[in-house]
């Protein structure tokens with residue numbers, strides 16, 4: 305901001321009241337001033353001597369030696385030297401006084417400010433502004449034209465001349481219409497935009513009106529060359545097309561693709577992959593790959609820098625084929641790409657199978673059957689089972705004989721495996737004999753083996769028995785309740801003496817074998833009935849475990865179901881992710897007489913028929929549906945009187961409530977949360993039989 309001090313004419317002379325007319329005229333003449341400040345002896349302003357004061361003295365015919373004291377004008381307008389110059393200019397423009405006296409803070413005059421000063425300052429500033437504007441216009445990328453009210457060009461910048469291809473002096477004075485053909489068609493809007501093609505170049509023109517004075521208006525036109533932009537946008541467009549094409553290739557060619565940057569943050573992930581691993585929720589900007597897909601081990605290739613092609617990865621029982629590829633920029637690793645294939649994995653499955661077969665073959669050659677399960681693999685959420693497992697872990701450490709009770713399919717053999725795995729003999733063999741499956745006359749040779757020629761007329765070579773095989777490990781005798789009394793006696797002897805003879809042999813064979821037995825028969829009752837030896841029973845029953853049936857640990861149904869999904873997905877290469885609500889209700893309501901084995905079989909079957917990744921009610925076998933009372937949902941429409949699904953469910957709920965309450969309608973109403981009158985209406989509606997109150 306400029307102050308008055310910067311633009312005033314500094315004061316070199318002042319008058320005092322004692323100065324004469326002649327002295328005053330001399331100063332006015334030499335300085336070309338109309339007004340001269342008059343100060344007192346201390347230099348303070350007391351008035352001014354003006355050109356009219358001078359005329360007055362001359363007209364009064366006073367001598368030129370007369371002091372000016374009587375002709376000083378005392379009423380003087382003063383302005384402080386620090387005042388903003390623009391403010392003073394407005395004051396002067398409005399004032400009738402042509403000269404202002406500028407004083408400092410102590411009241412001493414320091415300068416004069418005349419209208420001429422104001423004009424000069426204005427002109428100077430306008431010139432500066434003009435040259436600045438011209439500079440801006442010439443260095444700008446915009447072409448600029450200005451017209452008068454007739455549309456004749458009065459200004460054009462260098463850029464504009466360049467655009468039009470003619471020298472500037474030729475443009476000035478021309479009609480703007482000559483260069484901007486649509487100009488004449490412009491409407492009366494103060495401002496408009498329109499495209500224009502000039503000499504094959506594309507422009508956007510911004511045309512606006514400006515006021516010349518109160519009545520006249522001219523135009524300002526600004527041209528922006530957009531040819532480059534258009535080229536860029538065409539390139540962008542084709543890049544976008546490529547991107548779309550690439551994306552669809554990525555989505556269709558590979559099952560899942562993920563890219564990470566140097567910081568191991570995900571920069572791209574294909575929708576199929578987010579869907580597959582249900583990642584949507586966990587994905588945020590800059591998510592680290594190992595936070596959401598640790599099993600992919602993509603960060604691994606960032607460290608090694610070596611691509612890993614066709615690795616296998618298993619997640620939730622499903623097999624995937626994974627390729628991990630590091631991305632290099634020069635020598636530097638700047639990221640990695642993970643490619644996951646999970647469809648059409650027949651070949652992969654084959655590879656797995658042959659690997660598995662190979663492994664089995666090796667263990668066969670090693671000549672021993674290894675225990676396959678540990679206590680960790682006995683899945684259960686049941687308290688009673690928990691207790692059994694804890695006791696099992698303790699019991700496994702001793703060499704004591706263990707008897708496992710339980711209905712068929714409850715997991716007795718699994719428990720026996722787990723006992724072996726936790727025992728001190730876990731490195732030794734685990735040999736199973738199903739006493740019910742081997743014919744009575746062969747059981748002895750199966751247990752103890754036989755010598756060469758033991759069987760008359762037979763070409764048999766000698767064979768070692770299961771006791772021999774189990775040496776140093778565990779012999780698991782399943783279905784122990786199905787043995788004959790004579791075999792029971794022989795078994796008792798081995799248990800007591802820890803030695804036996806082969807069939808047809810004379811040599812005593814000593815063995816170190818841990819015996820675990822299992823049965824679903826009531827041994828105590830059999831002892832009472834005389835079909836099972838009491839002494840053997842006590843020998844076997846040193847420690848016993850009773851595995852509860854599945855119907856008594858309903859919580860385990862869903863836990864086991866989850867594990868079967870994973871097992872069969874892995875086995876069949878399917879991608880089943882869960883089940884429908886009605887399916888769950890049905891399996892929870894069913895009694896599972898065949899226990900876990902039955903549940904496992906039902907799952908194996910259901911997963912073959914499942915659709916859309918979910919197991920449905922209709923994938924259950926008919927006998928389960930019937931026994932659980934869910935067949936009603938699957939009956940043909942006409943059989944259930946065309947009831948919509950909700951009504952079927954309602955009918956089913958009423959039927960179940962009446963069953964649970966033993967036909968007591970008041971209790972059924974409480975269970976259903978409805979009033980008796982509503983229940984009666986429903987019974988009538990569904991034509992259901994009235995049961996007892």
Ligand SMILES: Nc1ncnc2c1ncn2[C@@H]1O[C@H](COP(=O)(O)OP(=O)(O)OP(=O)(O)O)[C@@H](O)[C@H]1O
Nearest residue numbers: 681682683684711712713714715716717718900901
């Ligand atoms: N807790 C469990 N967790 C996972 N799988 C189990 C469990 N219990 C049993 N199973 C599975 O259920 C099936 C039946 O188990 P198992 O053969 O051990 O039962 P069992 O009681 O010995 O039957 P049986 O009396 O008919 O010989 C097997 O496939 C087994 O793997």
